[in-house]
Amino acid sequence: MITLYDHPRSGNCYKVRLLLSLINLPYQSRFIDVLARKNQTEEFEQVSAWRQVPAIEDDGLAVWDSHAILLYLAQKYAPQWLAPLPHSGQMFSWLSVSANEIANSLQPLRLTKVVSNAEAAHHLGVSEDLLDLTGLQRRTDRFLSLIEKRLGETPWLASVRSVADIACYGYLALAEEAGIDLNAYPAVFAWRQRIDELPGYVSPAHAN
Ligand SMILES: N[C@@H](CCC(=O)N[C@@H](CS)C(=O)NCC(=O)O)C(=O)O
Structure with a gap:
C-alpha cells in the first residue's frame, strides 16, 4: 500500500x-x-x-x-488525470505555476498568517526582518489576476481536467486562511466549486 x-x-x-x-x-x-x-x-x-x-x-x-x-x-x-496532447503543454505550464509562482506568493503568504513570523521566516529560509509581506501580497495579487483570466477562458486550466487543477487548487482551497476573499475572483471561485463537487472530493481539513 x-x-x-x-x-x-x-x-x-x-x-x-x-x-x-x-x-x-x-x-x-x-x-x-x-x-x-x-x-x-x-x-x-x-x-x-x-x-x-x-x-x-x-x-x-x-x-x-x-x-x-x-x-x-x-x-x-x-x-x-493527465491532459493529452495538445493540452499537455498547458498542464505542464500550470504545474510550473504551482511549483513556482504559487510557492513564492500565496503559499508563503498563507504561512505567515497561520504560524508566527519567526516560524514562517525559518521555513522560508530568511531572517524575520527580511520577511517581505508586501511583496508576498503583491505577487499573490498578480497570480490571482492571471489565473482569473485563464479560468475566464476555459473551465479547467489545461482546457480538460488534469493534475494541474489539483496542484493549483491546493493553496487556493486555503485562500481564506491567507486573508483572500475569492468573491473578487468569480472565475476562480466557480472553478473551485467545480472541484469541490467532484466525486471523491475531500476538503483540506480532512486528513487520513
Ligand atoms: N516543492 C515541494 C515543497 C514542499 C514543502 O514546501 N513542504 C513543506 C510543508 S508544505 C515542508 O516540508 N516544510 C518543512 C521544511 O522545509 O523543513 C512540494 O511541492 O511538495
Whole structure:
C-alpha cells in the first residue's frame, strides 16, 4: 500500500490527499511534524531528498515533491488525470505555476498568517526582518489576476481536467486562511466549486 508522509496543515500534502481520494486509491498516512522539525533526520532524507513533506513510498519506490507525486500517481494509476496532447503543454505550464509562482506568493503568504513570523521566516529560509509581506501580497495579487483570466477562458486550466487543477487548487482551497476573499475572483471561485463537487472530493481539513 502507498505510504504518504503527511502533515494535516500542509497545502502541498493536501494536493496528494485530494488526488488519492478522487481516484479512490487506498493509502496509509505517516504524520511528520514539520513544525516541530521532525523532518530533519537522515532517515527521512532516504525518502525525501529535501526532507520535506509530501513524499510517498509505493512498492519500495520513494517520490517527493507534490507535483512529481501528482504526475507519478496519475501516470501509474489514473491517466484520466493527465491532459493529452495538445493540452499537455498547458498542464505542464500550470504545474510550473504551482511549483513556482504559487510557492513564492500565496503559499508563503498563507504561512505567515497561520504560524508566527519567526516560524514562517525559518521555513522560508530568511531572517524575520527580511520577511517581505508586501511583496508576498503583491505577487499573490498578480497570480490571482492571471489565473482569473485563464479560468475566464476555459473551465479547467489545461482546457480538460488534469493534475494541474489539483496542484493549483491546493493553496487556493486555503485562500481564506491567507486573508483572500475569492468573491473578487468569480472565475476562480466557480472553478473551485467545480472541484469541490467532484466525486471523491475531500476538503483540506480532512486528513487520513
Ligand atoms: N516543492 C515541494 C515543497 C514542499 C514543502 O514546501 N513542504 C513543506 C510543508 S508544505 C515542508 O516540508 N516544510 C518543512 C521544511 O522545509 O523543513 C512540494 O511541492 O511538495
